Amino acid sequence: MLPLNTIRENADTLVRALAKRGLDAQPMIDEVLELDQQRRDVQTRLDATLAEANQLSREIGNLFKTGKAKEAQELKARSGELKELSKELSEALNTAAEALQQALYQLPNAPHDLVPAGSSETDNEVVFQSGETTAAGGEALPHWELAAKYNLIDFELGVKITGAGFPVYKGRGARLQRALISYFLDRNTESGYEEVQVPHLVNEASGYGTGQLPDKEGQMYELRDDKLFLIPTAEVPVTNMLRDVIVERAQLPLRYTAYTPCFRREAGSYGAHVRGLNRLHQFDKVEIVRVEEPANSYQALDEMVAHVKALLESLQLPYRILRLCGGDLGFTSALTYDFEVWSAAQERWLEVSSVSNFEAFQANRLKLRYRDANNKPQLAHTLNGSALALPRILACILEDYQEAEGIRIPDVLVPYTGFDRIG
Missing domain, CATH: 3.30.930.10 (Bira Bifunctional Protein; Domain 2)
Structure with a gap:
């Protein structure tokens, strides 16, 4: 499997190299890069959601410690929403990661410079x-x-x-x-x-x-x-x-x-x-x-x-x-x-x-x-x-x-x- 960072950094070079196999790899490379971006976008949203949930948890704890139970209960509703959202995003991240993995599996190795072009x-x-x-x-x-x-x-x-x-x-x-x-x-x-x-x-x-x-x-x-x-x-x-x-x-x-x-x-x-x-x-x-x-x-x-x-x-x-x-x-x-x-x-x-x-x-x-x-x-x-x-x-x-x-x-x-x- 081609390393993902190699595909990100050398997409055009890989397309030219894979052409030696008689393969038009551009659509496959584009799909990998798109799926990678989708996965990273979901990961960013999940990280932000988890960070907000952690911050909210600390605030709720402090409110209870200072006797502000009413304010703490109000924040707990938002905490529940964040918990559900993080669960949905985790599932979406797993789906995106699996789709990316399957796309990567379809890409063959890039031929070395010494490999001659040819079809058979x-x-x-x-x-x-x-x-x-x-x-x-x-x-x-x-x-x-x-x-x-x-x-x-x-x-x-x-x-x-x-x-x-x-x-x-x-x-x-x-x-x-x-x-x-x-x-x-x-x-x-x-x-x-x-x-x-x-x-x-x-x-x-x-x-x-x-x-x-x-x-x-x-x-x-x-x-x-x-x-x-x-x-x-x-x-x-x-x-x-x-x-x-x-x-x-x-x-x-x-x-x-x-x-x-x-x-x-x-x-x-x-x-x-x-x-x-x-x-x-x-x-x-x-x-x-x-x-x-x-x-x-x-x-x-x-x-x-x-x-x-x-x-x-x-x-x-x-x-x-x-x-x-x-x-x-x-x-x-x-x-x-x-x-x-x-x-x-x-x-x-x-x-x-x-x-x-x-x-x-x-x-x-x-x-x-x-x-x-x-x-x-x-x-x-x-x-x-x-x-x-x-x-x-x-x-x-x-x-x-x-x-x-x-x-x-x-x-x-x-x-x-x-x-x-x-x-």
Whole structure:
């Protein structure tokens, strides 16, 4: 959520920035400023009414003390009127504050200056590429055929148990999946991220805190009777650990990593491009989250990008990094870098990670602050990234490492799998 003082002081700048998203934000900004003025007007009236009531209460007390009961009784009638008025104004203030809050929830984050203008993923900028992107040739099999050939993943069994998009990993497929999780967690903790295990269900306040609600409500699985949501990413519970917290400056930066399953409805996702592991309703992911002072957050973003690069290079998979344009930028993000791995068998790029700086957008919703050099609470900056999402990494390992006699395991994973080949 954009800080209200930022909207008041930089309305024109925000409108220009949000235009990068293809959004005409002027009506939304105008509505926020109008609702803010209404709320402040009601607050001013309420403060004046309460001040008059307090003054009147003192006068009534003094009149009773001095034996002027008649005069005191006359003033009590006015006191009753002020009490009723203050009640009405308090209710009006709550209504105005709620309307303002809902209007603020509708405004996405302002893109950073580095974000290119554009309307879709075709306008994203390639900022780095590593490895060859040649086709594997007619003999190469896509991962769903390799999974069936070597009995690694059973997609049909998942359909039987739950439905499409819920695969069952078996044998060495399950072992390879577990190896990737352990490897990513080990690399993250070695780089200074504290490992945490978090709930896979969150409440509504957590969804609002990190911006999944109300923006992505239809994409989340909801347990309506309990008012809980299955997490779409570990970012949600991990970042919400710090909701309503003031962090001491000396504690920063805070760095966390977590493995969780992730659940996404992915409504409307059909076609060959979502076959196999390409898009799932349940998948495993290892996440990294950072909380930083604002002055350090973009250096932190660069460090997170470098960390994910190192993970992909250690797996020796061809990959590229995209800087997302305004039209493809997530609702809460100020700047996002996507990582895509080349699938030689499918002859296409597959997204495996997003690394984002949210600046103060999430922190403002979370009321996550730190004490600055003057011991004054200020909004922190939050960042997160996938390090890494497993399905497409696993798909690319199967496809890019396939050989005539089987599938070779990347060297860095062999200590985790206990085998160096499938087949």
